[in-house]
Amino acid sequence: MGEPQLAGDLESDATRLFAELKASGPGKRHDLQFDALRERIDDLIATNRAAMFRANGNAVILSRRVAIEFAAVLVALVLVGIGGSWVLGSLMSKPLTEFAQRLMAVSHRRTNVRVQHPNIAELDQVARAFNYMAEQLDGSKSLMSSG
Numbered sequence: 001m002g003e004p005q006l007a008g009d010l011e012s013d014a015t016r017l018f019a020e021l022k023a024s025g026p027g028k029r030h031d032l033q034f035d036a037l038r039e040r041i042d043d044l045i046a047t048n049r050a051a052m053f054r055a056n057g058n059a060v061i062l063s064r065r066v067a068i069e070f071a072a073v074l075v076a077l078v079l080v081g082i083g084g085s086w087v088l089g090s091l092m093s094k095p096l097t098e099f100a101q102r103l104m105a106v107s108h109r110r111t112n113v114r115v116q117h118p119n120i121a122e123l124d125q126v127a128r129a130f131n132y133m134a135e136q137l138d139g140s141k142s143l144m145s146s147g
Contacts (some may be wrong), residue, residue, distance in 0.1 A: 003047045010040050095123050102130065112138060 017033050024030075098115065105113040113134055115127040 001082065003051065004045065006040065006044050006047060010037070010044060013037055092120065092123075095120065095127075099123070099126065099130065106134065106137070 009118060009134050017037060018031060019032070064129060102113045115130045
């Protein structure tokens with residue numbers, strides 16, 4: 001028997017019992033009817049408890065599922081962040097490595113070395129300054145060799 005039907009039966013039984021109590025005189029006992037009503041109430045309580053435990057079990061399952069999905073999204077975001085950092089780091093380090101190699105060449109007295117202009121604004125400024133310096137060194141070198 002379902003909870004709504006049990007609650008409806010309880011209400012009608014209780015209404016009928018109270019009507020009998022009101023109609024009967026003071027000395028008449030209704031112990032059996034009250035016992036039957038109490039048993040029905042106990043059945044309703046048991047049905048409600050079972051429903052609450054089912055709902056609680058479903059809530060636990062749902063909360064675990066949400067936690068797992070949140071963890072999966074978090075791991076995915078961390079992996080994307082690591083991948084993006086790695087790509088950005090390699091994009092930044094390649095022009096810097098090239099720049100360091102060109103500087104080493106200048107330190108070995110090779111003044112005809114130039115740096116390509118990278119697509120990064122800050123490094124582009126450095127590349128322009130380096131190329132200007134190399135041109136100035138080239139120009140002073142040619143003046144020294146002709147004089």
